[in-house]
Amino acid sequence: MIEVDGISKRFGKVEAVRSVSFAAEDGRITGLLGPNGAGKSTTLRVLYTVLKPDGGRARIGGRDVVTDALAVRRSMGAMPHGAGLYPQLTAWENIAYYGRLHGLAGPALARRIDDITQLLNLGEFIDRRTKGFSQGQRTRVALARALVHDPQHVLLDEPTNGLDVMATRALRQLILRLRDQGRCVLLSSHVMQEVAALCDCIVIVAHGQVAASGTPDELRRRYAETDLEEVFVRAISGVGERP
Amino acid sequence: MKTLWTVVGKELLDNARDRRTLASALLFGPLFGPLLFAVLISVVIQQSVSDIERPVSLPVIGAEHAPNLIGFLDRNGFEVEDWSGDAADARDAVQAGRVDVVLVIDPVFGERFQAGLPARVQLIQDASAQRAARNVNRARGALNAYSAQLRALRLQARGVSPDVLRPVVIDDVDVSTATGRAALLLGMITYFLLAAMLMGGLYLAIDATAGERERGSLEPLLTLPVTRSTLLVGKILATCCYMLLSLVITLVAFAIGLSFVSLEELGMSANFGPQVVGLGFLLMAPFVLLGAALMTLVASFTKTYKEAQTYVGVLIVVPTLPILFAAFLSVKPSALLMAVPSLSQHLLMTALIRNEPVDPGHAAISVVSTLVLGALVTWLATLFYRREGLMG
Numbered sequence: 001m002i003e004v005d006g007i008s009k010r011f012g013k014v015e016a017v018r019s020v021s022f023a024a025e026d027g028r029i030t031g032l033l034g035p036n037g038a039g040k041s042t043t044l045r046v047l048y049t050v051l052k053p054d055g056g057r058a059r060i061g062g063r064d065v066v067t068d069a070l071a072v073r074r075s076m077g078a079m080p081h082g083a084g085l086y087p088q089l090t091a092w093e094n095i096a097y098y099g100r101l102h103g104l105a106g107p108a109l110a111r112r113i114d115d116i117t118q119l120l121n122l123g124e125f126i127d128r129r130t131k132g133f134s135q136g137q138r139t140r141v142a143l144a145r146a147l148v149h150d151p152q153h154v155l156l157d158e159p160t161n162g163l164d165v166m167a168t169r170a171l172r173q174l175i176l177r178l179r180d181q182g183r184c185v186l187l188s189s190h191v192m193q194e195v196a197a198l199c200d201c202i203v204i205v206a207h208g209q210v211a212a213s214g215t216p217d218e219l220r221r222r223y224a225e226t227d228l229e230e231v232f233v234r235a236i237s238g239v240g241e242r243p
Numbered sequence: 244m245k246t247l248w249t250v251v252g253k254e255l256l257d258n259a260r261d262r263r264t265l266a267s268a269l270l271f272g273p274l275f276g277p278l279l280f281a282v283l284i285s286v287v288i289q290q291s292v293s294d295i296e297r298p299v300s301l302p303v304i305g306a307e308h309a310p311n312l313i314g315f316l317d318r319n320g321f322e323v324e325d326w327s328g329d330a331a332d333a334r335d336a337v338q339a340g341r342v343d344v345v346l347v348i349d350p351v352f353g354e355r356f357q358a359g360l361p362a363r364v365q366l367i368q369d370a371s372a373q374r375a376a377r378n379v380n381r382a383r384g385a386l387n388a389y390s391a392q393l394r395a396l397r398l399q400a401r402g403v404s405p406d407v408l409r410p411v412v413i414d415d416v417d418v419s420t421a422t423g424r425a426a427l428l429l430g431m432i433t434y435f436l437l438a439a440m441l442m443g444g445l446y447l448a449i450d451a452t453a454g455e456r457e458r459g460s461l462e463p464l465l466t467l468p469v470t471r472s473t474l475l476v477g478k479i480l481a482t483c484c485y486m487l488l489s490l491v492i493t494l495v496a497f498a499i500g501l502s503f504v505s506l507e508e509l510g511m512s513a514n515f516g517p518q519v520v521g522l523g524f525l526l527m528a529p530f531v532l533l534g535a536a537l538m539t540l541v542a543s544f545t546k547t548y549k550e551a552q553t554y555v556g557v558l559i560v561v562p563t564l565p566i567l568f569a570a571f572l573s574v575k576p577s578a579l580l581m582a583v584p585s586l587s588q589h590l591l592m593t594a595l596i597r598n599e600p601v602d603p604g605h606a607a608i609s610v611v612s613t614l615v616l617g618a619l620v621t622w623l624a625t626l627f628y629r630r631e632g633l634m635g
């Protein structure tokens with residue numbers, strides 16, 4: 001369970017996030033949807049404890065992301081925008097490094113990496129150094145790395161970035177499986193169709209604010225539109241540059 | 244603790260696979276110094292040794308009047324040759340610079356000598372000729388020595404101690420030439436050691452901070468249940484490992500390189516055996532923490548790899564400043580100076596190489612103060628690493 005309560009964050013003059021509130025339930029997939037620069041990544045960065053919010057509070061699994069950051073990180077797997085792998089290490093070593101820092105070791109770690117290799121179909125390049133990997137390969141390794149410790153909370157910033165059709169399908173199936181296992185999945189995207197196809201709950205953000213939120217059906221009903229894209233356009237145009 | 248070693252292990256492995264890091268840690272840093280040094284010192288030795296040992300040719304007029312003196316000169320590195328012309332020719336030749344000096348022995352030299360009267364010789368020379376001064380001085384020195392030897396014999400024959408006539412004894416200490424240059428060169432060893440150590444850790448320190456951020460691998464790393472201080476200390480320790488490796492290689496390279504040049508010929512009792520390698524390692528090693536922490540601190544201030552390279556590159560020069568000061572002011576080791584990192588290592592190491600006694604108290608102050616300062620900078624670096632701006 002992720003509870004976000006009025007968080008805000010500014011970078012100098014830019015108010016990237018202004019009092020954003022929403023909740024992401026366990027056993028559900030929640031999508032942060034918004035145009036470029038809406039503040040999706042900034043919100044996620046606050047949640048995965050890399051940035052401190054200027055105001056507001058956020059809790060993950062009941063623990064505060066600022067005051068109890070280490071505990072939050074233990075129950076969380078995050079994939080920031082851009083994979084950020086170590087090019088001199090193999091895919092296996094990249095994943096293992098994160099596993100070890102999460103306290104896994106020995107056969108348990110090896111078994112876990114085997115599982116995830118199967119799951120994300122990394123077998124072909126698992127023992128290659130990640131230098132020169134294609135973007136899709138990098139994203140898949142980064143995803144495996146984020147999930148190596150089997151986290152309860154999964155935060156993914158634009159996870160389908162650079163994935164081909166097959167990899168996108170595999171990722172979707174993986175995310176659905178995580179949901180069915182009772183995990184709390186929060187992902188960001190600016191692609192309406194993707195969010196509509198996958199998410200149980202959509203949080204539309206624009207200009208650093210929540211423009212609308214709810215299940216896809218709720219949103220359609222509220223805006224009296226059958227097309228979610230129209231909902232999206234109307235929701236974000238309802239939020240002014242400077243309200 | 245286990246996480247710390249995980250971080251150290253990963254950084255070591257990651258960088259071991261980077262050719263540039265490896266080359267600078269194990270090759271360029273450690274081998275450049277000793278190589279340059281060996282070349283420099285053999286040039287110096289060749290110059291000075293040949294200066295000393297090359298026999299000075301000494302034209303003599305009237306050699307037959309003083310066979311003993313000629314024999315003495317022969318034994319003391321002079322090539323005595325008969326001057327073909329007369330004294331007037333000799334003067335012209337010296338003035339024209341064709342010869343440096345000509346010795347003229349008085350025809351009555353033998354008689355006066357037998358009678359115990361002052362026997363005369365002439366040294367024809369041009370005092371304004373700089374180039375000739377060296378050979379003139381050597382000739383004069385040899386004549387004085389001969390004279391002193393005879394004086395001592397005569398006094399002893401009369402039952403008087405020769406020391407009576409030596410109220411003041413002058414010992415020349417020559418610092419201008421070979422010995423001085425050798426001392427300066429030996430002082431450079433510490434500089435090379437420090438530079439090699441820093442070079443060894445340079446790329447790892449940059450890669451682990453600025454490089455990690457630029458590659459985008461820092462952000463996911465910070466979502467792991469590891470404190471930033473642990474991450475940073477791990478990176479600093481990994482840097483220390485590379486620096487220690489560089490230090491060992493450099494010391495061994497010096498030991499091997501210097502075993503081929505005989506420093507004794509320069510009047511230096513420089514030794515660089517296994518004992519110096521071992522003790523030198525113990526004396527220099529504490530600097531590793533300080534160097535690694537400083538480089539990491541500076542590198543984590545910067546935004547990009549390139550920027551980090553610039554600033555950390557400048558940092559490598561910093562430890563040489565105290566050594567330069569020491570060379571100019573020719574400071575003597577003291578307890579206070581032992582608290583200054585790099586300077587204390589320099590003074591101790593130089594003493595070690597010169598086979599002078601190393602004060603254990605001084606060594607202790609150096610080790611402790613350098614380690615304390617290293618820990619302090621490490622702490623500062625962790626404070627800095629915790630700051631949010633790190634993520635940009």
Ligand SMILES: Nc1ncnc2c1ncn2[C@@H]1O[C@H](COP(=O)(O)OP(=O)(O)OP(=O)(O)O)[C@@H](O)[C@H]1O
Nearest residue numbers: 011014016035036037038039040041042043190635
């Ligand atoms: N480190 C930073 N320094 C300055 N401004 C920033 C920083 N990070 C984000 N911003 C600004 O904050 C705003 C929100 O950025 P954010 O990255 O959260 O958007 P986003 O919704 O993830 O967009 P996208 O879909 O393009 O990824 C933007 O205007 C951005 O320029």
Ligand SMILES: [Mg+2]
Nearest residue numbers: 040041042081
């Ligand atoms: Mg983004």
